[in-house]
Amino acid sequence: MTVANAVLQGVFLGAFYAVLACGLSIMFGVMRIINLAHGDVAVLGAYIVYVIVERTGVPAFVAFAVALPVMVLLGYVLQLTVLERSLKSGILTPLLATFGLSIVIQNLLQLVFSPDVRSLGGSAGSVTTASWQVTSGLSVSALGLLVLVVAVLLFAALQLFLSKTRAGWIMRATAEDADAAELAGIDSRSVYARATAIAVGIAALGGLFLGIRSVFDPVSGPTQLIFAFEAVVIGGMGSLWGTLLGGIALGVAQTVGAQIHPQFAVMAGHLLFLAVLIVRFGGGRLVLRTA
Amino acid sequence: MRVQRWTRTSKLFTAGTLVAALVLAGVPLVFESDVVQKLTTLLILVLLAVMWNALAGYGGLLSVGQQAFIGIGAYGTVFFAAQGVSPYVAMLLATLLAGAISVPISLFALRLRAAQFAIGMWVIAEVISILVRLDQNLGAGTGISLIQLNQYEPNFRQAYTFWLALAFTVIFLAALFFLLRSPLGASLQAIRDDEDAARSLGVRVAARKRLLFVLAGFGCGAAGVLVVANTLFIEPSSVFSVQWSAYMIFMVLVGGLGTFEGPILGAILLFAIQTTFTQGGPWYLVGLGATAALFALALPRGLWGTIEERLGLRLLPVGYRVVEARRDETAA
Numbered sequence: 001m002t003v004a005n006a007v008l009q010g011v012f013l014g015a016f017y018a019v020l021a022c023g024l025s026i027m028f029g030v031m032r033i034i035n036l037a038h039g040d041v042a043v044l045g046a047y048i049v050y051v052i053v054e055r056t057g058v059p060a061f062v063a064f065a066v067a068l069p070v071m072v073l074l075g076y077v078l079q080l081t082v083l084e085r086s087l088k089s090g091i092l093t094p095l096l097a098t099f100g101l102s103i104v105i106q107n108l109l110q111l112v113f114s115p116d117v118r119s120l121g122g123s124a125g126s127v128t129t130a131s132w133q134v135t136s137g138l139s140v141s142a143l144g145l146l147v148l149v150v151a152v153l154l155f156a157a158l159q160l161f162l163s164k165t166r167a168g169w170i171m172r173a174t175a176e177d178a179d180a181a182e183l184a185g186i187d188s189r190s191v192y193a194r195a196t197a198i199a200v201g202i203a204a205l206g207g208l209f210l211g212i213r214s215v216f217d218p219v220s221g222p223t224q225l226i227f228a229f230e231a232v233v234i235g236g237m238g239s240l241w242g243t244l245l246g247g248i249a250l251g252v253a254q255t256v257g258a259q260i261h262p263q264f265a266v267m268a269g270h271l272l273f274l275a276v277l278i279v280r281f282g283g284g285r286l287v288l289r290t291a
Numbered sequence: 292m293r294v295q296r297w298t299r300t301s302k303l304f305t306a307g308t309l310v311a312a313l314v315l316a317g318v319p320l321v322f323e324s325d326v327v328q329k330l331t332t333l334l335i336l337v338l339l340a341v342m343w344n345a346l347a348g349y350g351g352l353l354s355v356g357q358q359a360f361i362g363i364g365a366y367g368t369v370f371f372a373a374q375g376v377s378p379y380v381a382m383l384l385a386t387l388l389a390g391a392i393s394v395p396i397s398l399f400a401l402r403l404r405a406a407q408f409a410i411g412m413w414v415i416a417e418v419i420s421i422l423v424r425l426d427q428n429l430g431a432g433t434g435i436s437l438i439q440l441n442q443y444e445p446n447f448r449q450a451y452t453f454w455l456a457l458a459f460t461v462i463f464l465a466a467l468f469f470l471l472r473s474p475l476g477a478s479l480q481a482i483r484d485d486e487d488a489a490r491s492l493g494v495r496v497a498a499r500k501r502l503l504f505v506l507a508g509f510g511c512g513a514a515g516v517l518v519v520a521n522t523l524f525i526e527p528s529s530v531f532s533v534q535w536s537a538y539m540i541f542m543v544l545v546g547g548l549g550t551f552e553g554p555i556l557g558a559i560l561l562f563a564i565q566t567t568f569t570q571g572g573p574w575y576l577v578g579l580g581a582t583a584a585l586f587a588l589a590l591p592r593g594l595w596g597t598i599e600e601r602l603g604l605r606l607l608p609v610g611y612r613v614v615e616a617r618r619d620e621t622a623a
Contacts, residue, residue, distance in 0.1 A: 028406075033406075034405075034406035034409075034410070036355075036406075036409075036410075082584070082588070085588045086587065086588055089588075089591060090591075091404075091405045092347065092351065092353050092405070093587050093588070093591065095353050095405065095406060095409055096353070096540060096544060096583065096584070096587035097584045097587045097588055098584075099355065099536075099537070099540060099580075099583070099584075100540070100580045100581065100582075100583035100584025100585075100587060101580065101584055102580070103537050103576055103577070103579065103580030103583070104577050104580040104581050104584070106576075107573035107574070107576040107577045107580065108573070108577055110573040111573045111574065111577070222533060225410075226410065226413065226414060226417065229406075229410045230414070233407065237407075263421070263424065263425060266417075266421065267418065267421045270414050270417060270418050270421075271418070273414060274399075274411070274414065274415070274418070277399070277402075277403065277407065277411060278399055281402040281403060281407075
């Protein structure tokens with residue numbers, strides 16, 4: 001019974017990872033780049049929500065509605081100022097530039113907010129505490145269910161956006177072949193900026209859930225980035241629904257791993273990630289290749 | 292037209308480097324132990340920068356997980372010393388261990404590209420860090436001291452550690468220098484310039500990258516050994532910290548990615564910054580991160596690459612240069 005409960009809690013945890021990973025997946029899908037500051041952007045979103053809650057006393061979800069446009073705008077500007085430039089000069093430059101950005105965000109957060117641990121749990125209302133006992137060993141928390149429902153709706157909305165709207169077609173066309181899209185009159189710069197704006201907005205949602213589920217501090221970002229990237233890779237890079245499944249697989253691996261040993265939780269997720277990489281890229285050819 | 296490698300400047304400078312190494316060897320005989328300790332830190336930075344550049348600058352392999360090997364070197368030293376071997380022998384064994392472990396890791400990691408490799412290496416470093424935290428004999432999460440070094444008088448200990456650091460730095464720099472100058476080196480520089488073009492010309496790209504990866508595994512392991520010898524105490528959260536990668540990226544990007552001299556310059560700059568801003572703190576790291584990002588975007592060849600381009604200067608030549616023949620040669 002505890003295993004069944006671990007799996008269920010893993011699904012809830014994994015839905016959270018999928019939300020974190022969603023923006024990373026979009027940016028990779030459209031621009032073939034990985035933003036190493038993605039986790040720090042999510043944590044920045046959590047801090048902005050935190051500030052609004054502290055100043056005005058509104059619930060965290062209301063504060064998020066205010067923070068979201070700020071973050072979307074931030075993503076737009078980030079693309080036009082930093083990422084746009086880095087795209088032009090090789091595959092390593094975006095990684096180097098966003099790694100630098102990650103250090104900058106972490107330490108600016110340290111300066112402004114001190115290294116203290118914060119949480120949004122107290123300002124999210126009864127959703128953080130409510131739960132239903134299904135059977136003796138199986139409980140469903142309201143928060144876990146909420147995150148799962150939001151995650152599924154989020155991925156469905158993105159799917160609809162990409163397949164049914166004109167802006168979505170343009171984004172897919174640019175992802176497929178930016179040069180050909182340019183020939184058809186599409187401004188790839190603005191498409192990329194929109195993609196990053198969406199990605200950063202969703203990262204902020206991930207930050208909100210991070211803050212409600214548990215605690216965060218200025219250096220929480222890198223861990224969130226690793227989990228998000230693991231979810232993207234496990235689900236198959238470039239596949240949107242894959243990212244949702246990858247997040248859930250990662251969450252289940254962690255909660256089931258924790259059953260074996262509390263310190264084995266994160267390790268189990270890492271091992272699943274490495275195993276997927278070996279299977280996908282090793283392809284049973286783990287021999288010394290000479291050419 | 293002639294093709295030449297050495298110029299008068301580069302001959303003088305290379306000779307000067309050797310003299311400088313000899314002079315440095317005399318430092319512990321003259322200076323106080325805190326100076327010796329600081330210079331050991333500088334040598335560790337030089338070693339790390341040069342190794343990270345070997346990976347990223349020549350192999351196109353951007354690793355955010357070289358702290359895995361730093362940790363293996365540091366914890367390997369503690370482990371072997373606890374088995375009863377002499378601490379300095381333990382340091383050599385730990386360096387070999389880091390190099391040896393890099394071979395199986397390379398079989399897997401080198402199949403990954405760009406971000407997958409970068410974060411894949413990071414996850415490998417995390418996995419090794421968790422394994423160390425689970426081991427009570429290695430002090431688990433709280434850290435452990437290299438108590439076996441206390442048998443030496445502090446001044447002697449500091450001097451021995453410095454000489455070991457100097458020896459490691461000279462050996463790894465020389466290894467990379469001669470590697471890059473050998474026929475193998477030409478293929479490495481071809482991979483640096485254009486991997487696909489190099490492959491189409493028959494360069495065995497995978498084997499060359501493996502060579503660099505294992506060299507960097509040894510080198511970063513050696514740096515980890517020096518970290519524990521220099522500070523006598525290590526804990527997983529610092530020795531496996533991604534901060535090491537941040538420092539390496541800063542040094543190499545500012546100094547000059549893919550140049551031989553650049554990372555050394557970058558290490559000296561980082562050392563100077565660290566000595567000036569001794570309190571460290573967030574502002575200093577904001578500066579490091581912003582500078583690294585700016586260099587990546589605006590000056591991708593770094594300070595040294597730009598100097599080299601503008602002035603045609605080669606101090607430690609690993610490539611060749613084409614020069615106009617002098618008039619008397621043409622006449623003859």
